[in-house]
Amino acid sequence: MVVSRPRPIATPLVKAFDQTLGTPLTKTPITTLQINLGRRCNLSCSHCHVEAGPHRTEELSDSVLEDLLRLINDFPQVETVDLTGGAPEMNYGFRPLVEAARAKGKTVIVRSNLTIFFEPGFADLPDYFARHQVQVVASLPCYLQDNVDKMRGQGVYQDSIRAIQLLNERGYGQDPALGLDLVYNPPIPATDQFRLTPDQQGLEQDYKHYLAEQFGIRFNHLFTITNLPIGRTRFQLEHRGLLLAYTQFLAAHHNPATVAGLMCRNQLSIDYLGQIYDCDFNQMAEIPAQLPDGTPVTVSTLIAAGSLDVIDQVQTRSYCYGCTAGSGSSCGGALL
Ligand code: SF4
Numbered sequence: 001m002v003v004s005r006p007r008p009i010a011t012p013l014v015k016a017f018d019q020t021l022g023t024p025l026t027k028t029p030i031t032t033l034q035i036n037l038g039r040r041c042n043l044s045c046s047h048c049h050v051e052a053g054p055h056r057t058e059e060l061s062d063s064v065l066e067d068l069l070r071l072i073n074d075f076p077q078v079e080t081v082d083l084t085g086g087a088p089e090m091n092y093g094f095r096p097l098v099e100a101a102r103a104k105g106k107t108v109i110v111r112s113n114l115t116i117f118f119e120p121g122f123a124d125l126p127d128y129f130a131r132h133q134v135q136v137v138a139s140l141p142c143y144l145q146d147n148v149d150k151m152r153g154q155g156v157y158q159d160s161i162r163a164i165q166l167l168n169e170r171g172y173g174q175d176p177a178l179g180l181d182l183v184y185n186p187p188i189p190a191t192d193q194f195r196l197t198p199d200q201q202g203l204e205q206d207y208k209h210y211l212a213e214q215f216g217i218r219f220n221h222l223f224t225i226t227n228l229p230i231g232r233t234r235f236q237l238e239h240r241g242l243l244l245a246y247t248q249f250l251a252a253h254h255n256p257a258t259v260a261g262l263m264c265r266n267q268l269s270i271d272y273l274g275q276i277y278d279c280d281f282n283q284m285a286e287i288p289a290q291l292p293d294g295t296p297v298t299v300s301t302l303i304a305a306g307s308l309d310v311i312d313q314v315q316t317r318s319y320c321y322g323c324t325a326g327s328g329s330s331c332g333g334a335l336l
């Protein structure tokens with residue numbers, strides 16, 4: 001098993017996030033489990049914050065799956081189970097988790113790259129998703145082909161369009177039980193002319209208009225997600241000498257009104273080893289969630305405590321400004 005090396009994440013010359021808030025960021029009661037099933041993915045996107053790819057081998061084990069099923073079955077406060085990866089569908093435990101959560105009446109979200117539908121062995125996914133009323137959140141970083149293929153690889157745009165059509169044919173984007181949301185990621189800055197992530201509502205209208213006209217595609221919402229300086233994005237910013245300036249730009253646009261809605265407050269992000277983080281970004285940066293005494297939290301900690309609400313304070317770093325800049329950003333898009 002390959003475990004990525006811890007990397008330095010401190011960015012000097014940027015005011016500490018908690019200092020800007022004036023108080024530590026606190027948790028609220030947990031309602032969402034976001035489970036990262038592993039790093040295996042059929043794509044290797046340039047903006048991928050978990051550095052997933054076809055050659056990554058890390059994924060859930062039997063015993064972690066068993067613990068996760070206990071969390072789903074034993075905690076009615078969990079309203080949403082959000083499955084991510086890698087390509088979650090390729091990773092062990094995907095279908096058992098979907099089926100357990102749906103049996104308990106929870107909302108299940110899959111963060112799908114869509115192109116997985118065309119890999120051998122995965123052709124039944126559109127039917128499977130519809131049958132289990134899985135809510136699909138799908139990356140389509142731009143509605144124009146050139147930009148998508150540059151970020152995600154040649155041919156990804158056409159496959160994504162075809163996959164959305166397959167979902168539409170099964171009622172996605174129209175049937176209220178079959179939600180289909182698309183995700184926009186801005187390009188990684190290439191110069192110091194930084195811009196805030198575009199207005200979500202305006203861009204959603206552009207996507208809807210273009211995709212309906214060109215391909216007859218329907219979807220529910222567009223989520224705009226800011227690039228946080230972490231993972232491959234951080235690496236590219238560092239390579240271009242822009243890491244500090246970009247982080248300072250995000251910090252300069254910190255919007256206090258976004259703080260109440262930050263996703264790290266009511267969610268637990270769980271990795272394939274059963275370790276717990278406040279969000280997927282902290283997971284990538286290998287900054288575990290902590291008990292008040294500083295002990296890292298795992299699924300076993302939660303099971304032993306009989307509680308999901310064992311964490312008081314969110315672990316924050318300078319990249320957190322990516323979640324609070326402008327209209328804010330989360331796995332569900334803009335916060336305002
Ligand atoms: S599809 Fe998603 S998980 Fe896979 S490489 Fe691209 S961004 Fe990463």
Ligand code: SF4
Pocket residue numbers: 262263264265278279280281282314315316317319320321323
């Ligand atoms: S990166 Fe965003 S979601 Fe994660 S801890 Fe920081 S503010 Fe919260």
